[in-house]
Amino acid sequence: MKTYPIGLVPGPVSVPKDIREVYTVDFGSADLEDDFFELYRKAADLMKNILSTKGDAVIMSGEGMLALWGALKSVVSPGKRVLAVSNGIFGEGIAQMARSLGCEVREVSFDYDSIPDPEVIRKEALTFRPFIITAVHCETPSGVLNPVKPIGEIAEEVGALFYVDFVSSACGTEVLVDDWHIDLGLLGSQKALSLPPDLAIVTVSEKAWDAIAARNYEGYDALLPWRDGPGKKELPYTHNWHAVAALFKAADKLLREGLENVYKRHEDVKNYCLKRLKNMGLKVFAGEERYSSPTVTAVCVPENRNWEILNSSLRERGVVLGGSYGPLKGRLFRIGHMGSQADKELVGKALDVLQEILNN
Structure with a gap:
């Protein structure tokens, strides 16, 4: 190639040399070693610090789309109302994902080269009364960075969950999960973290955990096993120890800088x-x-x-x-x-x- x-x-x-070197170390079995679960906890804590949340940071093995699908499927079921804020290809994609899951979707669309208008969104949210509002922080195909906090305040006002794709923005620009009322925040390792595309990270609020428990979705991408699994040292699959170690190193580097x-x-x-x-x-x-x-x-x-x-x-x-x-x-x-x-x-x-x- x-x-x-x-x-x-x-x-x-591009993945820096010091990060690549982590993948050459032989760690042992991620399923059995106490060291792995301590490493997982430390990496999750660093990500919580970077993303400014007191909620949980779930680290799953897979590319960033795993975070988007897993978070959505873990809270919605057929018939749930989804208000999808869209000013680009990714926002439209999330709306389509929700439709494929049988949700009742109302898309609030804006021009690709503009940012969403909170007043338009608020009017739709008050009328539609969604179960969840979805948004994209950085529309990577068009390079537009969207203000997220105003949409989060609308979600809070109407009692909806707030689901935000910050895959290509977090760790490169400020993301304040709790302050922006984000219940499900979605991140992939291959963007500003400068890692290979092998981890999906989801921030989860207590409000979101309650919805996840009520939904009780089962599947490889399900979030529910991660609520207590790391603490009990019971993961739903064999994790990528090397990737978690690389994440810890990358997150630590960001905080040191x-x-x-x-x-x-x-x-x-x-x-x-x-x-x-x-x-x-x-x-x-x-x-x-x-x-x-x-x-x-x-x-x-x-x-x-x-x-x-x-x-x-x-x-x-x-x-x-x-x-x-x-x-x-x-x-x-x-x-x-x-x-x-x-x-x-x-x-x-x-x-x-x-x-x-x-x-x-």
Whole structure:
């Protein structure tokens, strides 16, 4: 498989050497060793710290979509009312997931290059009275960062659970789970944590645990076994000890750097990226710069350019960026400056190559 010296896809991101080395250590059996359960507890506590919650942090073995499906299936059943806030492909996807589970779904949709309007959402929520409200913090395909707290306050007002996908934002920008009234917060390891795509993390409030117990869903992706399982040292499957050890190391690194410094690093790289793109005459997709995510920038393909040809030219020079998909396919390309890739020098090298290609 070909590798590229300047990799800026918006996930999976590059995994630092010290994290990769964790995977070479022989730990033993995750099912039987007390050391594993202590490691799991420590890793979960660090994630609770980073995500600012007094609830639980469940660490499951699987890619980030495991968190999205597992959390949803663990609380909803056919006929439950789901209010899905959508201004992008992922928001629409969650609505479709809920429909596939037999839920009564009302989608509150906004333009892809804008952010959701809380007043519109509140009006729909008061009328519809949903069991759960779903939202996406960072719409990765379009690079838009959505304000979450106002939607959480609406969920609190109408007594709904609040389910938030912060897979590609958390650990790269501030996420305040408890302050934003998030009952089910969803994270994958392959974005700003700079790990391989092998862990799904879910923050769970007490309100959500009550709903999970009432639903009593059983399945590989079920959350209920994780309520007491780690404490009792009884897991529903063989866990990925190496990945949990890598998560502990990655989370510890973030806290040692200092979360304010981590978020500033991401914000600085974003601003640098936006300034360079503007100087090149390129348009960022997000309607306003304040909507643009600190972890990924979506750029409009110039009218006189074809993305596939531009992408091939970049790759020939050792640069790999991300395309987009769905209705945005061919219209946008994305620069993933999250986690280990929130590096001004690395982003600068990619933009130098991009500028050279466009000038020629």
